[in-house]
Amino acid sequence: MERYNPSSIEKKWQEQWEADGIYRSSVDWDRPKHYALTMLPYPSGDLHIGHWYAMTPPDARARYMRMKGFNVLYPMGFDAFGLPAENAAVQRNIHPAVWTAANVERMHGQLRSMGCMFDWEREANSSQPAYYKWSQWFFQQFYNHGLAYRGEAVLNWSPSLQTVLANEQVIDGLDERNRQPVEQRLMEQWFFAITKYADELLSYEGIDWPSSIMAVQKNWIGRSEGASVTFTTEGGAAIEVFTTRPDTLWGATFMVLAPEHGLVADLTSAEQAVEVADYVLATKGRSELERMENEQKTGVFTGGFAINPVNGSKLPVWIADYVLMGYGTGAIMAVPAHDSRDFEFARAFGLTVAPVIAGPDGEVAGEDMEAAYVGSGTMFNSGPLDGTPVNDTKGRKNPSVDAAISLLEEAGTGAETVNFRLRDWVISRQRYWGGPVPILYKEDGTIGLVPEADLPVLLPEDVEFLPSGRSPLTYNEEFLAAVDADGHAARRETDTLDTFMCSSWYQYRYLSPWSSDAAFDPEEAAYWLPVDNYTGGSEHGTMHLLYTRFFTKVMRDIGIFDETKAIMEAHGRNTEGVFDEPMLELRNQGQILGFERVGDVLAVTGSWLDEIFAADTVTVVGSREESDAEITGELMGRTENVLRIQHGERVVTVEVTDRSVVEIATIPGVNDASQLKHHLEVERMSKTRGNVVNPDELVEAYGADTVRTHLMFAFDWVKGGPWDPSSVNGSQRFLADVWKLGSIDYEAVSNSGDRDITRAVHQAIAKVDHDMETFSFNTAVAALMTLRNTMQTALKDRSVSVEAWTEAIDTMLLLLAPIAPHISEELWSARGHSESIHVAAFPVSDPALAADDVISLIVQVNGRVRDKITVAADISAEEAESTALASSKVAEWVEGSTVRKVIVVPGRLVNIVAN
């Protein structure tokens, strides 16, 4: 028997599977389908352990579904447009297309090493013309239906990326990719009208998504119920405001406009003109980050006034940057008594505070209140609505809000309104490496689509990258010059599509990446759609996962699924709601973090040069006590030749020079500073932190099966956690044991253990079946390890028959096949099976065989375990009770007291209540 040697078998089977085409997925209406999708990677160059974690457990799930009888589609592709390619172009003078293609090529090999059941015939790559032609086509369809438009808004401009970004791509005032500051600018851009779908996006009917994702999206969409109210300036212009608290209208004491608001100029008086202009300018110069960091309220009086429609009072109008142009109407009525932000502003500028809601016990706050009152109570000083109760519900459910809205609607000065936090999606990017927006600027000044026949608008390859940061499309005359449908000269749009737009529909391109006359083949779509299970990271909650839902709903509404739907119906499928959502079930995996490691303890001799200690010798020692060197302690970090050493309470900076001698006893030869191990925290993996786990190295050391098994076993998949390099041993031993069990020539000595091993086998089947179904991968592997343990015990005294042993090992291999596909295939084949294990059916557990004959009956006295008695599993309640009461240990514990009650849980325990 040969030893388990993954490297020799894994490659062999990967090639065999590919040659046999066992992972080709084709439409077969006679079989139930399962579309398993995992988020496609960006071709950054190297697959990291996170990719393995995101892809191999779902691969095991897809394989499991296949063995359960489903026709499974599990495709893979590349989200291949994006900025890193362009940065590489500028920094290293490599064309983005070349850089991307090389990375895709490299990642192909790495993806294959996972042993996944990807159907490569269905690979899609968003940067190829065959793909982005359809991204452009979708843009045009959206445009024709009024869902793509060019508009002006205050947007996020990233100076470092030299492009505009969608709200979703800005986190804490920084761009989500490089974490550089973003500015607010009034700009004209291309938008998708996602806000038209805001309400529908709030519904998750018919889909099973994690509550955290639904919460994040709901929060992001930010629906709030209230009223729009029209105030009037002294000049007669209308100032529209949105408020969730129209019941506090009588307490409005001033108004605030966003500095960018269109009425600012009209309202500003001559005396205030300079101050207002200064403030507007200052706001413009402030980055999003600075604005957020500024906790003090700022603002200036415009000198203008507006009339409150409910009581005719005259309110001073201010401008302040705490009012955002991007939300509501960019103007608010300020009710300092009942809104904490308005209150702060009023106090900062000495404005009137006028309470209009009394507390629940009728207590009325005075002008001198110390904080805004936002609770429930009763309206007062509110004209006709005095006495109306105020509760803590939103919108018309609150009687005070309801009454106020009715009043406004009768008077014609306001209306019930729902407002959303969600903004329309900016989809144009001022970058080169993306799909060109298929738009022409015509001679007559109008804007039009590139004729459909001219799609795709190809990205010119022959371009020059200038360090200006500007997209080369903006100065490429060959690209810019175009001809419109009427034969007139036109200029092309130089913006490209947001990569999130390309990835919003990739699940449809996988259906038929070969289609040249449609985005996808409706025959394929009718069978495979919708996606049954989607897996990926939760960080896409407000980006990709929101966009793709929107995209699918639009596709449904503009008829893109009509043909697909007709074919589905022809096959007898119920199509109701089938195109409402792209993915029926979503599961998010956690993140693999870097491991914790204790750094080398160093003893350093040398001399101080100001704050830096210049090393003569650096020696790795066992502990601080071993050395009396001047500087000694754990190496906390290292940058090039500068060490940070924890010397007692403080961290000392030590410089290792050319003349320094580094001694590491465990590493032979001449040592240098780069060989020193520094301390690592549990945190995200990154190259700069030096805690990256390279999956290629792991595969080389342990084999893909061990890496797969370990990623499934060592974590709760949803949670993730730190990678512990030593715990891989457990998964490696497990597979080595399976190898031994599966390759020995078994001979029986007796069959006394048959019942036990058969029970273990059937219990394992039930457990693994259930756990694979529910994404509980770690306990599925644990159940297989338990079966391994049982089999090893049986093997020792050869106490089971050859038949029972054969069933056990064959079942073990079948259960293991989705998790560790290579070793199971090799052993399966070596055991004489001619068909691949991956086309075999998943074993079925027989409950009668899985059932225990005897159980350990737990006997409790007052809820504490006092005895355990082995009894038949099917013991009756009466019998269990009498058995328990007959226990001598029970007798000891109930002695001197009276048995009050006996609770029997059949097949489990007996609790005797006595006092």
Place this chain on the structure above:
RNA sequence: GCCGGGGUGGCGGAAUGGUAGACGCGACGGACUCAAAAUCCGUUGUCCUUUAGGACGUGAGGGUUCGAGUCCCUCUCCCGGUACCA
């Protein structure tokens, strides 16, 4: 602040309201070996105790229950998201 998730041995983690710590890592003791690795056997929540056994134990406090890691209330800490959103 608000929303979501969580706190269980030295570590990763298991536990339909019913034996807390499955499975594994690590550690310790032993076998094999000239030695090491690998492998095999045993121990491993804490405390008391020779054994038997007992007490304590799932972030803290309270409650419901015959019985709570699990359900309810209050609090606390950690992680993620979001935040002048009117």
